[in-house]
Amino acid sequence: MLTDLQHLLDRAVGKEAESLEENLRATVRALWDRQFIYADDHGGSAPYELAKRYRSYFGSLFDAMGYDFFVEEKERIVGILDQAGAAPRTMRWDETLFLLALRILYEEKVRGFDLKERGRCDVTLSQVWNLVEERAMRKRPSLTRCIELVRRFQRHGLVRFLNEHDEDATLEIRPAIRLAMSEASLDSLIRYAQANSAGQPSVRDVPEDGDLDDDNLDVPSDGGGDAS
Known part of the structure; x- marks a missing residue:
């Protein structure tokens, strides 16, 4: 080198x-x-x-x-x-489900031909957590934590605030979300979140501060140097 x-x-x-x-x-x-x-x-x-x-x-x-x-x-x-396609650290459940919701909403915008210039789209913060509640049956975190999550992944280019006032804050989902979350992780997390309908453990059985070690998420850790 x-x-x-x-x-x-x-x-x-x-x-x-x-x-x-x-x-x-x-x-x-x-x-x-x-x-x-x-x-x-x-x-x-x-x-x-x-x-x-x-x-x-x-x-x-x-x-x-x-x-x-x-x-x-x-x-x-x-x-x-x-290259290993692995998350560099264990992710909290709210972080994982937040990214999952962003990816699902992004794909819905793609299918609806509702992208802005350079492959971006707008949603509200409440839309993201409504989706988590509907599909994962998981209660949204506090507004303070919701804002913290946006700021965390804004730093890495996955989402950003267009305004930051309340639960109706507008977010821009950025095209790197497709790179950060693979199709495999998207499908597996959806199946896991819906597993309770088949009598399997669901995300509701995980403590609020529980972590998820998912080796299909290409998301960065905090502190720099673990951008995967």
Whole structure:
């Protein structure tokens, strides 16, 4: 990797040569910390363009660390995913069900041709938790916790607040949700959440602070460095 980096630096000319090494390192840190970067987000244009230009270098670098690097030019996203397809930490149930609801609502918008520019769609916070209550028979957390969950996954490019006033706050579900939650995890979680109808354990049997260790979720951990 150091050899590849040196080759890039040796070929750089002009003003780019003066800052290329630091810009490359900054982009690696940003991807490592945030997982998904959108070109039109604040501060996202420079790392997106650099990652796109030097995708071969970034691909080799992250591959050596066990991650797939990708560039989605249509939606102007760069990101990394764990090659093992495993969540880097145990997820709480409300986190898992929140992501599941986002993915289901996103797919409904796709089927209804109701996406905005660059593959995004709007829902309300209450819609997300209404879906959790209806399909998983699980009581929504407090409003404070609901807002905390949005902020947690907003950092990683999966969802963001368009306003943040109350339970009717508007959220934008972002296209990286499809990458962060695989079809396999979507199907398995739906079956598990509905298992009580067949006399099997349901999500209602899990304590409110219970965790879920799901190895099909490609979601990042907090604290940076575990963006998978």
